[in-house]
Amino acid sequence: MKSERFDLGFRTLMHINEEAGRETYTSLKEISPDFADMLIEFPFGDIYSRQQLDIRSREIATISALTVLGYATPQLSSHIHAGLNVGLSKEEILEIIIQMSVYAGFPAAINALSAAKGVFDERARVSEPEGNAR
Amino acid sequence: MKSERFDLGFRTLMHINEEAGRETYTSLKEISPDFADMLIEFPFGDIYSRQQLDIRSREIATISALTVLGYATPQLSSHIHAGLNVGLSKEEILEIIIQMSVYAGFPAAINALSAAKGVFDERARVSEPEGNAR
Amino acid sequence: MKSERFDLGFRTLMHINEEAGRETYTSLKEISPDFADMLIEFPFGDIYSRQQLDIRSREIATISALTVLGYATPQLSSHIHAGLNVGLSKEEILEIIIQMSVYAGFPAAINALSAAKGVFDERARVSEPEGNAR
Amino acid sequence: MKSERFDLGFRTLMHINEEAGRETYTSLKEISPDFADMLIEFPFGDIYSRQQLDIRSREIATISALTVLGYATPQLSSHIHAGLNVGLSKEEILEIIIQMSVYAGFPAAINALSAAKGVFDERARVSEPEGNAR
Amino acid sequence: MKSERFDLGFRTLMHINEEAGRETYTSLKEISPDFADMLIEFPFGDIYSRQQLDIRSREIATISALTVLGYATPQLSSHIHAGLNVGLSKEEILEIIIQMSVYAGFPAAINALSAAKGVFDERARVSEPEGNAR
Amino acid sequence: MKSERFDLGFRTLMHINEEAGRETYTSLKEISPDFADMLIEFPFGDIYSRQQLDIRSREIATISALTVLGYATPQLSSHIHAGLNVGLSKEEILEIIIQMSVYAGFPAAINALSAAKGVFDERARVSEPEGNAR
Numbered sequence: 143m144k145s146e147r148f149d150l151g152f153r154t155l156m157h158i159n160e161e162a163g164r165e166t167y168t169s170l171k172e173i174s175p176d177f178a179d180m181l182i183e184f185p186f187g188d189i190y191s192r193q194q195l196d197i198r199s200r201e202i203a204t205i206s207a208l209t210v211l212g213y214a215t216p217q218l219s220s221h222i223h224a225g226l227n228v229g230l231s232k233e234e235i236l237e238i239i240i241q242m243s244v245y246a247g248f249p250a251a252i253n254a255l256s257a258a259k260g261v262f263d264e265r266a267r268v269s270e271p272e273g274n275a276r
Numbered sequence: 277m278k279s280e281r282f283d284l285g286f287r288t289l290m291h292i293n294e295e296a297g298r299e300t301y302t303s304l305k306e307i308s309p310d311f312a313d314m315l316i317e318f319p320f321g322d323i324y325s326r327q328q329l330d331i332r333s334r335e336i337a338t339i340s341a342l343t344v345l346g347y348a349t350p351q352l353s354s355h356i357h358a359g360l361n362v363g364l365s366k367e368e369i370l371e372i373i374i375q376m377s378v379y380a381g382f383p384a385a386i387n388a389l390s391a392a393k394g395v396f397d398e399r400a401r402v403s404e405p406e407g408n409a410r
Numbered sequence: 411m412k413s414e415r416f417d418l419g420f421r422t423l424m425h426i427n428e429e430a431g432r433e434t435y436t437s438l439k440e441i442s443p444d445f446a447d448m449l450i451e452f453p454f455g456d457i458y459s460r461q462q463l464d465i466r467s468r469e470i471a472t473i474s475a476l477t478v479l480g481y482a483t484p485q486l487s488s489h490i491h492a493g494l495n496v497g498l499s500k501e502e503i504l505e506i507i508i509q510m511s512v513y514a515g516f517p518a519a520i521n522a523l524s525a526a527k528g529v530f531d532e533r534a535r536v537s538e539p540e541g542n543a544r
Numbered sequence: 545m546k547s548e549r550f551d552l553g554f555r556t557l558m559h560i561n562e563e564a565g566r567e568t569y570t571s572l573k574e575i576s577p578d579f580a581d582m583l584i585e586f587p588f589g590d591i592y593s594r595q596q597l598d599i600r601s602r603e604i605a606t607i608s609a610l611t612v613l614g615y616a617t618p619q620l621s622s623h624i625h626a627g628l629n630v631g632l633s634k635e636e637i638l639e640i641i642i643q644m645s646v647y648a649g650f651p652a653a654i655n656a657l658s659a660a661k662g663v664f665d666e667r668a669r670v671s672e673p674e675g676n677a678r
Numbered sequence: 679m680k681s682e683r684f685d686l687g688f689r690t691l692m693h694i695n696e697e698a699g700r701e702t703y704t705s706l707k708e709i710s711p712d713f714a715d716m717l718i719e720f721p722f723g724d725i726y727s728r729q730q731l732d733i734r735s736r737e738i739a740t741i742s743a744l745t746v747l748g749y750a751t752p753q754l755s756s757h758i759h760a761g762l763n764v765g766l767s768k769e770e771i772l773e774i775i776i777q778m779s780v781y782a783g784f785p786a787a788i789n790a791l792s793a794a795k796g797v798f799d800e801r802a803r804v805s806e807p808e809g810n811a812r
Numbered sequence: 813m814k815s816e817r818f819d820l821g822f823r824t825l826m827h828i829n830e831e832a833g834r835e836t837y838t839s840l841k842e843i844s845p846d847f848a849d850m851l852i853e854f855p856f857g858d859i860y861s862r863q864q865l866d867i868r869s870r871e872i873a874t875i876s877a878l879t880v881l882g883y884a885t886p887q888l889s890s891h892i893h894a895g896l897n898v899g900l901s902k903e904e905i906l907e908i909i910i911q912m913s914v915y916a917g918f919p920a921a922i923n924a925l926s927a928a929k930g931v932f933d934e935r936a937r938v939s940e941p942e943g944n945a946r
Contacts, residue, residue, distance in 0.1 A: 170654065173661045176460075177642045177653075184452050185378040185650060192444075194371040202333050203372050206340040207379040212749035213614035214379075214651035237328040238337050240713045244319040245341040245348075247915045248721060249750035251713070252706065259709045304922065307929045310728075311910045311921070318720050319918060326712075346481035347882035348919035374445045379649045382453060383482035385445070386438065393441045453646040462639040470601050471640050474608040475647040480883035482647075505596035506605050508847045512587040513609040513616075513783045516855060517884035519847070520840065527843045572788065575795045578862075579776045579787070586854050587784060594846075615748035616785035721914040730907040738869050739876040739908050743915040746880045750915075773864035774873050780855040781877040781884075 148179060151187025158190070158197060158228055162220040201225040205238050209254040210246040218254055222261040232262055282313060285321025292324070292331065292362055296354040335359040339372050343388040344380040352388055356395040366396055416447060419455025426458070426465065426496055430488040469493040473506050477522040478514040486522055490529040500530055550581060553589025560592070560599060560630055564622040603627040607640050611656040612648040620656055624663040634664055684715060687723025694726070694733065694764055698756040737761040741774050745790040746782040754790055758797040768798055818849060821857025828860070828867065828898055832890040871895040875908050879924040880916040888924055892931040902932055 144152075155163040170178035190200055201224050208218040225235050235258055243251035278286075289297040304312035324334055335358050342352040359369050369392055377385035412420075423431040438446035458468055469492050476486040493503050503526055511519035546554075557565040572580035592602055603626050610620040627637050637660055645653035680688075691699040706714035726736055737760050744754040761771050771794055779787035814822075825833040840848035860870055871894050878888040895905050905928055913921035 166654070170657065173657045174638050174642060177638075177645075177657065180452075180456060180642075180645075181650060181654075184448075184456070188448060188452070189375050189378060192371065194367045195375070199333070199336050199368070199372070200375060202336045203340040203375055204379065206337040207344045207376055208651065210341045210344045211379065211614060211649075211651060212747060214655070217651040217654070233328045234333070236710050236713075237326065238333070240710060240716075241323050241329070241334060241337055242341060243713075243716075243917075244323060245338065245345065245917045245919060247747075247913075247917045248717060249744065249747060249753040249915060252702070252717075252753070253750070255706065255709045255713065300922070304925065307925045308906050308910060311906075311913075311925065314720075314724060314910075314913075315918060315922070318716075318724070322716060322720070342919065345882060345917075345919060346479060348923070351919040351922070370442050370445075374442060374448075377445075377448075377649075379651060381479075381645075381647045381649045382449060383476065383479060383485040383647060386434070386449075386485070387481070389438065389441045389445065457643050457646060460639065462635050463643070467601070467604050467636070467640070468643060470604045471608040471643055472647065474605040475612045475644055478609045478612045479647065480881060501596045502601070504844050504847075505594065506601070508844060508850075509591050509597070509602060509605055510609060511783075511847075511850075512591060513606065513613065513785060515779075515781045515783045515881075516851060517781060517878065517881060517887040520836070520851075520887070521884070523840065523843045523847065568788070572791065575791045576772050576776060579772075579779075579791065582776075582779075582854075582858060583784060583788070586850075586858070590850060590854070610785065613748060613783075613785060616789070619785040619788070725911050725914060728907065730903045731911070735869070735872050735904070735908070736911060738872045739911055740915065742873040742876040743880045743912055746877045747915065769864045770869070773862065774869070777859050777865070777870060777873055778877055780859060781874065781881065 144179070145183065145187075147183040147187035149187075150191050151182040151185070154191045155182060155186045158201070159220060159224040162223055166220070197228045198225075198230060201228055201230060202234075202238055205235060205254075206242060209239050209242040209250055212246070212250045212253065215253070215257055218257050219261050222258050223265075226261075226265070232258075278313070279317065279321075281317040281321035283321075284325050285316040285319070288320045288325045289316060292335070293354060293358040296357055300354070331362045332359075332364060335362055335364060336368075336372055339369060339388075340376060343373050343376040343384055346380070346384045346387065349387070349391055352391050353395050356392050357399075360395075360399070366392075412447070413451065413455075415451040415455035417455075418459050419450040419453070422454045422459045423450060426469070427488060427492040430491055434488070465496045466493075466498060469496055469498060470502075470506055473503060473522075474510060477507050477510040477518055480514070480518045480521065483521070483525055486525050487529050490526050491533075494529075494533070500526075546581070547585065547589075549585040549589035551589075552593050553584040553587070556588045556593045557584060560603070561622060561626040564625055568622070599630045600627075600632060603630055603632060604636075604640055607637060607656075608644060611641050611644040611652055614648065614652045614655065617655070617659055620659050621663050624660050625667075628663075628667070634660075680715070681719065681723075683719040683723035685723075686727050687718040687721070690722045690727045691718060694737070695756060695760040698759055702756070733764045734761075734766060737764055737766060738770075738774055741771060741790075742778060745775050745778040745786055748782065748786045748789065751789070751793055754793050755797050758794050759801075762797075762801070768794075814849070815853065815857075817853040817857035819857075820861050821852040821855070824856045824861045825852060828871070829890060829894040832893055836890070867898045868895075868900060871898055871900060872904075872908055875905060875924075876912060879909050879912040879920055882916065882920045882923065885923070885927055888927050889931050892928050893935075896931075896935070902928075 167178055167182065170181060201221060204221045205225055208214045208221055222235055236255065239251055239254045239258060242254065301312055301316065304315060335355060338355045339359055342348045342355055356369055370389065373385055373388045373392060376388065435446055435450065438449060469489060472489045473493055476482045476489060490503055504523065507519055507522045507526060510522065569580055569584065572583060603623060606623045607627055610616045610623055624637055638657065641653055641656045641660060644656065703714055703718065706717060737757060740757045741761055744750045744757055758771055772791065775787055775790045775794060778790065837848055837852065840851060871891060874891045875895055878884045878891055892905055906925065909921055909924045909928060912924065
């Protein structure tokens, strides 16, 4: 039986990014079940679920952080999805990343923009009517 | 005569943090006048003044970035002031920093919280009626 | 009333570094009581208290990490104390830091060695009989 | 004729990770023969071969450092092999990485866990009796 | 119509790395046309075109910076090309990267050397007479 | 008796920055005599003394690297001195740092410019005839 923190965290994660959330949890579960649970409990159960900051602002903060780190591309793509899911527009996400050129330099921003393009393209493919697929 | 980008950047900077803005500009001016102008023109004239993202969101992004960098304490303090100036509450700023513990670790978050406390205390002193000072 | 995780975390922290532990907790408590509790609960309650790795090995890992980060000097000093408290010798701590020159470069190692010296000197002063003080 | 430092370093490297050691040396040799020698001489001849710290502790320190850097995945995989070779258990290696979530954040830890899984899987495949392969 | 800064920046970029320059600009143009222009205007129009530092020295500085960042491999490859284009020899480029082992550690240097080898090999293939190709 | 590498390294270090070189060596000597020797032997004996890159270019590379690291202020100041000693002008050093705003962001560049100002001011004071002091 999982803790309350886990349940709250899981609901929060499902709300912001169900697909990548399930995927990350399942794949971590195979490597370290305890850490998979901690990922749900601490970031999503303890932090993201708090009322002190709205979820849109949280995703702005996270997209910025992951752009600055430079090496966290899978997590960045996942939170670009999350940002779109919780109401950020594509233009806003691009703008957050562009602004990071000031604080972390152009290479970090350019690589993050290319991750954003990947996410936008993927969502465009998925939402297109089947007949147009090629 | 300064460029339009400079004028726009300077107005933007004055809006978000007049005191630290003037101080940084003046002190950079002594070291490299050209770079002092670039700081006004590129980050504030080209980026912060764009309409694609509201200024409150921009400060969320910047406070996150500076927390993650870890070494940018003077800039972080200055943007905590800016965040308060453009409408972030103290609770929201603390929450942004707390969330960074997930992405950059606890030491980065703890040091940034201590910078936030420094800014909050300074503003409390300044806004207190003189008679209460001790 | 605090959670079990808090109690376990607090005992763990008291075991590895009582003085700095209390100080950090108290000072964080003034800035963000919730985050002060999270610091006890997640790193010390959830992680350090696990049996999968002995505490001496945990401090080796942490001293390495904090040396690599470069900006986390207060935390590094605190974990150099912790390392000595849980049985690492001065020579071992110096050697861990020296090895970091290979992975994070000489400046990170040199600055961390100087933090180590600060800790060793402080402990030497404290443990000296009073009559020798000058 | 190679220096004594080279010989000592080469023996040390062969002891901790013969396969990846030879591979890295050979491939660096093609790019810069001088630097290939320096890699043997300084990290392995001068540092890893010293008696001030046992080799198990050295690998704990290195796995931590490489997890924190975030971008050093090939080196991390190589030192996860090395860690196993010198006596760390899988559980201990996972635990070192999990602990790094506290100091460098969850993305660094998650990416390192996935590198660890890659190494564990590779070693499982290699050690399996041929008949079971598929 | 583009600004003077853009024109100056574009000429500068074409001078140091025409192929990668066009490619980066075109690909950024698809993601964010404004930021594509800023990349030409600020780094290349405002900075690289200044007379205070010769272009060879600028590429030494950039190759060093990108090696230290660790995650900026595409940009590093592009500036290794640029360095060769503006007169750095292969030996000098390798030596700059080797020196970075002192400041950012061996993994950053090793990964950058491998990027350099990639660039050298690519240029060797391109410059070889067709008949030798295979 | 010291090794040949030490002697070569020491001469190289004395050539580029006698004062800071002696200071760093002496102060490291108190913490870890072995590592103090390694600092002379590896960076200065093995790397800086090689003929593949002229010393002016080496200092450009190092000033860039230390600016990017962000936390290495004492080492940066020391290499700004070194840069001036081996023939870089103040304008060139400022320009190298300014260029780093493109790769590591404005906070790293601003903090490094302020370190440069500190070095320039110190050298101005030292070189002024006594009668002018005040």
